[in-house]
């Protein structure tokens with residue numbers, strides 16, 4: 001269970017809306033900080049623990065800077081994400097570059113910033129060495145394929161996933177990289193996504209500890225960096241519960257002591273690249289109900305659309321919804337809550353029991369702090385919204401303005417029509 005509350009009441013949010021019209025995403029600064037501190041504290045037993053925030057989840061420099069001050073690094077997979085790190089002052093091995101299908105310019109920029117490159121495929125070794133020198137540190141990405149049972153809906157089963165190398169390729173890649181002069185090695189994997197069961201995450205860590213020991217045996221290399229990827233889930237539904245970081249950490253510790261320490265690998269950095277779990281629950285899409293339609297079903301039309309939050313339309317994901325001022329009203333109406341795209345999947349909720357909604361009511365869509373604004377798009381000429389940061393004292397900073405029609409037209413040339 002988790003309480004789906006919001007960090008403001010109706011009066012407070014209406015005051016914010018007076019300055020910043022809906023729709024917008026608003027992020028609860030203190031809650032993000034409390035959460036990331038809790039995660040880092042849970043791993044204080046580790047010789048070296050690092051969280052690399054998956055920039056794609058919320059690529060906003062204010063959020064990245066906030067996290068940087070807590071010792072959090074960045075996980076990037078594109079050139080613009082690397083440039084964001086540079087602008088925020090995140091450099092060196094505080095960046096892990098977990099890209100795939102990567103053009104050389106991106107590797108080159110990552111190396112220039114000193115990022116730890118996480119090689120997605122063995123063919124990338126030739127691709128890189130034909131174009132320039134290799135860095136001292138390299139990480140290789142593992143795909144256990146059918147060796148791992150399970151997987152889940154968002155990421156799929158590992159043998160269907162395009163990422164990473166097979167077990168044999170991992171050994172070969174490290175052998176070859178070592179011959180080519182690479183001195184420090186890491187291993188990475190990401191086999192779960194939005195995982196709420198700590199055992200799924202603990203098993204990933206266990207698998208990686210065993211792989212590190214196998215690398216030591218087969219190749220004679222001591223792994224200095226282990227990255228379990230992202231994937232800590234969040235309880236989108238009220239009946240679900242948050243992953244308990246202490247339970248997660250205790251399970252990983254037990255395996256670390258049993259597998260890594262006897263092999264003399266106790267100084268290995270262990271890390272996550274979580275995005276969703278870091279900011280997801282602490283962001284809210286605030287939108288106004290503008291229309292009410294009664295045909296075969298009851299529809300509430302809002303001023304946000306799937307262009308502001310793609311997950312419900314794309315994955316059929318549940319996002320909890322609060323009608324401001326009606327938090328305790330009976331849920332005696334059943335609605336589809338829709339955006340204005342000419343796509344029938346543009347719905348934030350389907351057959352949802354809610355209090356009666358009137359035009360002008362403020363609706364808050366929960367858990368949009370990660371993979372929310374960042375998955376936005378401009379289809380149907382829709383504009384992406386502003387992003388606001390809500391401070392502990394109730395004040396707000398606009399950390400991204402809303403797009404304008406001129407932004408949308410910026411790549412067009414009307415002068416020679």
Ligand SMILES: *Cc1c(COP(=O)(O)O)cnc(C)c1O
Nearest residue numbers: 054098230231232273274275276
């Ligand atoms: C998307 C992604 C992440 C972050 O996933 P979350 O679900 O946000 O934790 C981390 N690492 C890699 C390589 C990814 O592709």
